[in-house]
Amino acid sequence: MGTVRPLVAVIDNLESLDPDATIYVAEPWKVESLALVEFEPAAGGLPEAAVRENLKYFLEVFVARDFLADWQMSLSQQPTAEERCERLIHYAVNDA
Numbered sequence: 001m002g003t004v005r006p007l008v009a010v011i012d013n014l015e016s017l018d019p020d021a022t023i024y025v026a027e028p029w030k031v032e033s034l035a036l037v038e039f040e041p042a043a044g045g046l047p048e049a050a051v052r053e054n055l056k057y058f059l060e061v062f063v064a065r066d067f068l069a070d071w072q073m074s075l076s077q078q079p080t081a082e083e084r085c086e087r088l089i090h091y092a093v094n095d096a
Helices: 007-012 048-052 061-073 081-094
Strands: 022-025 033-037 057-058
Touching: 007 033, 022 061, 022 081, 033 048, 033 081, 048 081, 057 061, 061 081
Parallel strands: none
Antiparallel strands: 022 033, 022 057
8 A cells, every 4th residue: 555556556456455445546537547545544534645646535445346346247257457447437437
């Protein structure tokens, strides 16, 4: 956690992240958008690192994991990291 990297890299390593953490992403949300995984501050709002990088709330790690696991069960083949990322962006924009 704490390292700004492309969203696709975060999603590709989703299973290794703390499920209680939150993903923050630069808008507009794209596969290559910069992302950061941090814990939400106890007082609410954004972590300082997210504010510094002008990142916005995206999804909690556990929500992203659960959504992708459910979606992937309906597929006949394993999606690429980019496909997983694009599907998660669609979910975050339209359904979350």
